[in-house]
Amino acid sequence: MLKVLIIDDEPWSRQVVKSLGAWEEHGMQVIGEAEDGIEGLELVEELHPEIVITDMRMPGLDGVELLERLKRQYPEVQIIVMSGYDDFVYLKQAIRSKAVEYLLKPVDRAELNNVLSECAKERERQRLTGSPLMLMDQPLMEHYLAYRQRIYEQLLALNKQAAREELEKLARELERSVPQHQLEAMIERTARDLLLLAGEAGKTSGGLAAADADTPDKLWPSFQAMAAGLGDHFSEIINLILEQRRNRIRLDLAEVEDYIGGHFQEPLSLEGIAAHFLVTKEHLSRAFKAATGETVLDRVTRLRMEKARELIAVRDMPIKDAAGLCGYEDLAYFYRVFKKHFGITPGELRNEK
Template sequence: MIKVLLVDDESWNRDIVRTFGSWEELGMEVAAEAEDGIEALRYMQELRPQIVITDMRMPGADGVTLMNQLHQHYPAVKIIVISGYDDFKYAQNALRYGAVDYLLKPIDPKELNAVLHKCRQELEAASREPDSLGLDMDVSFSLTACKQRLRVHFNELHVDGVAAALQEVRRELERNGVTQSGTLHQVARELLLLLRELMRSNALEEDGQIAQITPDVLASCANTADFLMKQYAYNLELLVKQRKFKNKLNLDEIRQYIEHHFAEAVTLEGLARAFFVSKEYLSKVFKQEYGRGVTDYILHLRMEQAKTWLADERIPIKTVAEMSGYEDVAYFYRVFKKYYGIAPGEMRKNTQV
């Protein structure tokens, strides 16, 4: 049976999901229920569920915090987000952590079971891959920095940067004397999942292709790295063609790209490289069209989103900083205070009055 974990601080919401799910028909069971992200992570270690259905707004460790941890340490787990209509933007940003889908409250039984069926199909497909083993959290953690670099380099069409990141993975595997095909399979699977995410965010889902992992790919660290490079290079080439050979610069496309990626390391230089224009020209025409320079536009989006999330006292300020694109909370405080003239904590107190 496929194990499912329900995460919601309100028991009646969990009751609804448990009642509406066609568990037996889908070959699933609700293995446990948690009231917040911390309790959910304990169940992840104890029970190893394959599907997590989580609400977004919970006291303590909320849905974003939970999804961040699942994304890092349990990347193969299927996540379904439950969100109220007013939380849509909040949930939408959280989906960058790899959720299968989101469901709006009140939950429609047909939609719930359709998403569960989709999860089952994906899990069955993954189980048919060669040497499909359980995940090693240490391996997942060791890939975190590489994933961050790959995300930036792919989005900026930086082929050499992608190649350098993947070669670093190979060197690290060889330094640690990795020969087990299970570990190599996990590395390949996690980095292909990232590639799928990058393809979707760059509108390549239909055109791009990703090859299956075969035993030959897992024969050595070099083979695994070469296989991954071919997959990334092929889809990067498609994205280059898509961007480079357009008749003219589409500023609306760039604006939408920024709005989708504002929480990542988006820069004027990176955008110029990704859309094949000079940074001087891009800066000039973007400001003429939208009244702000690219850097100011990114800052504006981050600050407006941060202000919105701060209005909800259940979202920790550290989480607000991370969701807004700032890993360094102290730096987030400085930027926020400079922008609004008031610290994040003070802003939150004022909105609660």
């Protein structure tokens, strides 16, 4: 039977949910009730429910913080959220990444049971292919979740060595505890779970940085090999986050624009400009495009073309000389860029005078 915990500060509301759910039909049992988030977390720790049904507005630890704690500490728990109409738009934004479903109060019998049915189906899918927790006995599950939480905390703290050490300790625990016939499945599931955990930590700590690291896609032969591979991957994520933070501090886009404006007639490249400002070319490219709507090279080209048009049409300079002064040593290439930018060749521009 799947164990269900109901959290709501109003006793009558808890009773309504209990009376509406077709629990036995879905293979479920309500094993506890809590009147606030703090008591709810204590019961999750004590009773290990697979499903939590919770209100959002409660005294003490409210629903938003409760969801965040559940997501971090008990990722295997499915969550169904109840909310009054006035909270619905905010609630949808706050919980979209975690809750199985959100129900408007007063709860409708059919909607509740549809959600319970989906929870039961998802549990069966997880049993077949999902979380490593599905293959663990209770003591090992508790140890795994404790290690998982410590790894997450070290990732948030950007502590590469400590995260690697916790991974290695977890690997030794799993090597001792997992039967040989489950080894391959457990390594695959554990690696997938920890990669998802690292992704969450990366988003929290460094925005886009975690997405820049290539995710390992392999099956390791042992837990120790998995720990070594994931340790390298986690270090890469942390390095990217630290680099991104340094870049945010030191990159002044107004200075970049001034630099381009003063040097566009010289040989310029994205790599060269990034090196001048001591940032990565990827960060420079993203930041400049976000701030100006242009890429760095588009800006360089636009300034060069505007200058070339002035030299040719206004100052009547020979085309070859104008190209050289605008940073183009290859005259044929200059013609191609000019035609693409203005729709006419330098010669046609001169003839229009």
